[in-house]
Amino acid sequence: MSVPLIQQVRVGAYILGKRLRGVERYPLVLMLEPLFRCNLACAGCGKIDYPDAILDRRLSVQECLDAVDECGAPVVSIPGGEPLLHKEIDQIVDGIVARRRFVYLCTNGLLLERKLDLFRPSPYLTFSVHLDGLEAEHDEAVCQEGVFLRAVAAIRAARARGFRVNVNCTLFDGMAPDRVAAFFDFCTTELDVEGITVSPGYAYERAPDQEHFLNRRRTKELFRDVFRRGAERWTFNQSPLFMDFLAGNQSYPCTPWGNPTRNVFGWQRPCYLLNEGYAASFRELMEDTDWDAYGTGNYEKCADCMVHCGYEATAVNDTISHPLKALKVALSGFDTEKPMAPEIPLDGQRPAEFVFEHLVETLNRPDPGPGERSDAA
Numbered sequence: 001m002s003v004p005l006i007q008q009v010r011v012g013a014y015i016l017g018k019r020l021r022g023v024e025r026y027p028l029v030l031m032l033e034p035l036f037r038c039n040l041a042c043a044g045c046g047k048i049d050y051p052d053a054i055l056d057r058r059l060s061v062q063e064c065l066d067a068v069d070e071c072g073a074p075v076v077s078i079p080g081g082e083p084l085l086h087k088e089i090d091q092i093v094d095g096i097v098a099r100r101r102f103v104y105l106c107t108n109g110l111l112l113e114r115k116l117d118l119f120r121p122s123p124y125l126t127f128s129v130h131l132d133g134l135e136a137e138h139d140e141a142v143c144q145e146g147v148f149l150r151a152v153a154a155i156r157a158a159r160a161r162g163f164r165v166n167v168n169c170t171l172f173d174g175m176a177p178d179r180v181a182a183f184f185d186f187c188t189t190e191l192d193v194e195g196i197t198v199s200p201g202y203a204y205e206r207a208p209d210q211e212h213f214l215n216r217r218r219t220k221e222l223f224r225d226v227f228r229r230g231a232e233r234w235t236f237n238q239s240p241l242f243m244d245f246l247a248g249n250q251s252y253p254c255t256p257w258g259n260p261t262r263n264v265f266g267w268q269r270p271c272y273l274l275n276e277g278y279a280a281s282f283r284e285l286m287e288d289t290d291w292d293a294y295g296t297g298n299y300e301k302c303a304d305c306m307v308h309c310g311y312e313a314t315a316v317n318d319t320i321s322h323p324l325k326a327l328k329v330a331l332s333g334f335d336t337e338k339p340m341a342p343e344i345p346l347d348g349q350r351p352a353e354f355v356f357e358h359l360v361e362t363l364n365r366p367d368p369g370p371g372e373r374s375d376a377a
Contacts, residue, residue: 109151195237258313
């Protein structure tokens with residue numbers, strides 16, 4: 001695995017400190033979205049389907065840094081939208097790095113090469129460039145030709161300048177295991193990236209393409225098919241137990257508070273993937289959210305989710321609790337032949353509530369008051 005030793009040590013010490021103090025719920029990664037606007041319109045994305053008035057909003061530098069301080073997570077992921085569209089993204093990154101937090105700046109790569117002068121290489125900064133396969137697959141996924149080649153050129157330029165870079169990949173139903181394996185080979189041997197972050201696509205309820213999201217069984221089958229083709233030669237920027245979970249060998253519940261989200265509306269309930277209201281502060285998010293109402297087995301919308309922002313925190317906590325189990329998986333690899341671990345039963349889950357339309361209408365008003373914000377939540 002390619003997570004740097006300094007990051008493993010800092011995150012491990014953070015978790016142990018929380019446990020020694022008896023803290024039950026704590027964040028590992030802050031998902032900081034300074035804007036929703038993007039320069040692509042991918043069919044599987046549910047983050048850009050907002051009116052222009054919302055897409056034009058931005059978090060200020062101070063709002064971003066306040067969120068980092070308020071949350072306290074050791075790692076900050078900056079997704080979007082496309083974060084490099086934010087005119088003060090360099091100040092946001094500099095402020096987070098100065099706090100010695102590990103920053104993963106997510107980007108589609110289209111603006112990266114000409115924005116590199118805004119940043120300085122640091123062990124605390126990683127550019128996480130989104131690639132969903134080789135050229136044909138990626139350009140189809142992002143609904144625009146030529147994006148793959150521009151992203152690859154940007155990765156090479158960033159590596160030449162001494163920046164940490166990884167590839168962020170989402171796998172969808174219908175992807176051929178041989179092509180996925182070839183893509184992982186390309187990333188590992190030709191791109192010189194530190195690792196690959198991979199996750200199955202989550203079924204955003206308003207994404208234009210609803211036909212290619214994976215259910216849990218298909219997710220496990222796809223990852224097993226891919227891992228049979230040479231997982232030992234690929235470097236993943238994730239914990240071994242999370243990858244073992246994707247292969248169907250671990251029965252994990254979701255840890256939705258592990259990756260809290262702060263965006264232009266506030267602190268998103270309950271997680272990065274589900275948008276069912278907002279809290280005014282991180283403390284309110286943690287203390288007033290009904291966490292037991294969410295997650296696979298608890299809520300219909302969560303039934304098929306196996307995404308890293310919900311389950312990586314579970315795997316990391318399991319690693320701290322059972323280091324020998326994690327070491328065994330890291331050394332021996334992912335078993336692709338044994339029976340899969342039992343699935344979480346869905347018979348007790350509550351039905352989905354479709355509140356997004358009303359939520360957007362409320363949040364799109366010029367100045368929603370506190371009462372309106374509470375009603376939306």
